[in-house]
Amino acid sequence: MGSFRNPCQWQFTWEAFCHNSFLRLFLFTPSLSLKSHYFSNITATVETLKSHSNAYSLQTLLVRWLEEEETSYNGNHLVDVSLRVPVPRVLLDLGFPPEVKVLEGYVEIKLVLLLPVDHPLVNDFIAVSHDCDTEDQEGSIDGIMDTDINKLSSMGEVHFYCKSCSMKLTRQSLRSFVEMPSVNWRESADNWFGSCCCSFGGASEKLASVYENSLYCMKGICHLDCTSVVICKDDLTDHPFSDNESKTKKHEAQIDPVNTNKFTGLNLESGKLEKLGQFCGNECAGNGHFFEEMVKSLTVKESSVGFLGAREHGEGNNFNYSNASLGSGFIIRVSSTANSVRWTEFLCAQCSLLVGSYPSVGEDKFPLDDGIRLFKCHISTSDKVGGPDDIFRNHTLQRVFVKHLLDSARDEVSYRTVIRDIRTKLPVLQLILVNPKVWSCTGNCWDTNGDIGEAALPHVKPVVKVLFRDHDLTTKDESRLVDEWSTKMEADEIYMMTQDIRDLVAFLKSAQARLPYSCSLLQGMFLSYLER
Ligand SMILES: [Zn+2]
Ligand SMILES: [Zn+2]
Structure with missing residues (x-):
């Protein structure tokens, strides 16, 4: 059980929603099965650290708990475990203590924000408080x-x-x-x-x-x-x-x-x-x-x-x-x-x-x-792909697809779509748009003793949250079930090139790992993200 104490084994995923003043943290160990009884006295505190190389300060969340350890001579005893979770650049309201919940398979911690992440003033405040330029709006392909x-x-x-x-x-x-x-x-x-x-x-x-x-x-x-x-x-x-x-x-x-x-x-x-x-x-x-x-x-x-x-x-x-x-x-x-x-x-x-x-x-x-x-x-549009002269540098497959998804969904709640292979006409991917405006980032936790040195703070990136189910080799029965689902759910039916669907499925599967497994399964579909 000792490996739970290695902070690098712990993965964090931050999630924020538009117009919402919470920043939610999923803390979990992807490779180890996690049961709530390993924890006692879990606490979380926001710490402000000064980085050596950077002029601005970093905010991290210090999480501590007591873990049972079996020893050969003395039965079980409790060990103090701690790790640091880097907090993305947001405006925290430190008047509220972090709210910690130990759930099945993961720990959920909520921080209160002064302003939602999508508030137009957030970037200005961060620029002032960190005395640095904020990240430009690179990535967005709106309009x-x-x-x-x-x-x-x-x-x-x-x-x-x-x-x-x-x-x-x-x-x-x-x-x-x-x-x-x-x-x-x-x-x-x-x-x-x-x-x-x-x-x-x-x-x-x-x-x-x-x-x-x-x-x-x-x-x-x-x-x-x-x-x-x-x-x-x-x-x-x-x-x-x-x-x-x-x-x-x-x-x-x-x-x-x-x-x-x-x-x-x-x-x-x-x-x-x-x-x-x-x-x-x-x-x-x-x-x-x-x-x-x-x-x-x-x-x-x-x-x-x-x-x-x-x-x-x-x-x-x-x-x-x-x-x-x-x-x-x-x-x-x-x-x-x-x-x-x-x-x-x-x-x-x-x-x-x-x-x-x-x-x-x-x-x-x-x-x-x-x-x-x-x-x-x-x-x-340039032989230097991704360079300043490449007008399409932000047009990733995910973003272009998501843009289309959002345009089609308009304001429809849980917009559903079936994506079929243009060659075989068989359904390959079922999607439900769960939340069109989410900001998220993920990474591994830090050691509490180590020097944070040049460590960079994670940036929350715009994503959409979706439920998906893919069909690798669609059988006739499976195809019929998807047809029924599609009719019942009034899903939108679209066709795409084989390779593009395959890549989308790969993105979805990899982003699925950003959430603890225990909360990623819903209605027979998997929760995941696509970049927006
Ligand atoms: Zn006329
Ligand atoms: Zn080529």
């Missing part, structure tokens, strides 16, 4: 759409690189970045003109055809959404689709460059909206029929629209986009009518790792709209 387009546009010429091996993926630099068209344009156009006070013969038709053309991925133009960039296959350095050039040429001939430019301009500069005003006369403007409204209705979030399905016209590349963009290919919602579209993984030619995907139909191995989706979490 990424606008900023990503702005950042890319301001770079002038952009190349994309594989995040794993930094191979250049683009043949020529890209300069034009626009938001991915996603909404059912034809419907918007019909609605708009349908309720119009005056008649515009064919205007709706014209607009719809402009929009449909814009769904095609043209050379030099890069479409973006929250998860991916879509570029024309001809902008790639290396792609296996060159034998189909005749098809591409045929399509390019159909595009009216004037109209296409106008449409593309819509997303970039509102000034260009006026040009389209010709479709609707002034007398209409008086009734509030502005083109701006129509355009605004276009920018409804991709997540709410998803993939509306497209119809196959004849064979191969002659595909009719009468409805909407095929989407970003990272997270795919396949309506039952659109199963003819098949998504294929697009791999880096050098390291063979997943960088994106593309849609095709039937046996055709050709990207349907000429567009290759490159996932932001797998590419870089």
Whole structure:
């Protein structure tokens, strides 16, 4: 039992919630089974220590208890055990003593905060009290759409690189970045003109055809959404689709460059909206029929629209986009009518790792709209991956996935989703969003005698708390059970690339170890975190 006394055997996980003035500590030993009877007289005190190398002070939690020790000659006797838990940089209210509870398999300690961790003043206070700069908001990918387009546009010429091996993926630099068209344009156009006070013969038709053309991925133009960039296959350095050039040429001939430019301009500069005003006369403007409204209705979030399905016209590349963009290919919602579209993984030619995907139909191995989706979490905008010029350095797989999860969940309590493998269509992962706004950090406890030296304080990082269950090799029965669960729970059904789901499962399993096993199992699912 002596190994319980080694502080390094003890793991801590701090957890804080938004708008909540508690900081909760889980203290446990992952490798040893822990029973409450080992403890007596457990106490916890917050200590402020001066670090030698750092000018600022560190706060740690000193935890002591008495442990039974068996001795060969004298039966059992009690030994004083102590360890230190580093406290993350938060504003503690030291007027309240720590609240200690010994629970099945772990110790829970609660500290009271002066301000919740997400309070805007917290960083300012910490900066003053520690006389140092606070960590920048590195990591957050909130509001990424606008900023990503702005950042890319301001770079002038952009190349994309594989995040794993930094191979250049683009043949020529890209300069034009626009938001991915996603909404059912034809419907918007019909609605708009349908309720119009005056008649515009064919205007709706014209607009719809402009929009449909814009769904095609043209050379030099890069479409973006929250998860991916879509570029024309001809902008790639290396792609296996060159034998189909005749098809591409045929399509390019159909595009009216004037109209296409106008449409593309819509997303970039509102000034260009006026040009389209010709479709609707002034007398209409008086009734509030502005083109701006129509355009605004276009920018409804991709997540709410998803993939509306497209119809196959004849064979191969002659595909009719009468409805909407095929989407970003990272997270795919396949309506039952659109199963003819098949998504294929697009791999880096050098390291063979997943960088994106593309849609095709039937046996055709050709990207349907000429567009290759490159996932932001797998590419870089600089050959120095993760460096200052890499706009996508914060777009990890977890964060991009979680962003999508939160957008889909909106404010729904315990939002549920089933993630299926795009190839097999089998369910691989069930997820329940338990808490969308959590801050957490984890690590090993410190010795009470040792010199804390250069030891760094842990930083609480933004995470979401989820319940998950993965299905490695899904059997028919298992698949049916998930289907039933999905229907009963009204779960959202999404499809992802095999490798991305595998990686998500690996993250979930590893983060599961941040919580004591005894409290990680709930309703047959495991509690875990994903970074946000
Ligand atoms: Zn009108
Ligand atoms: Zn690569």
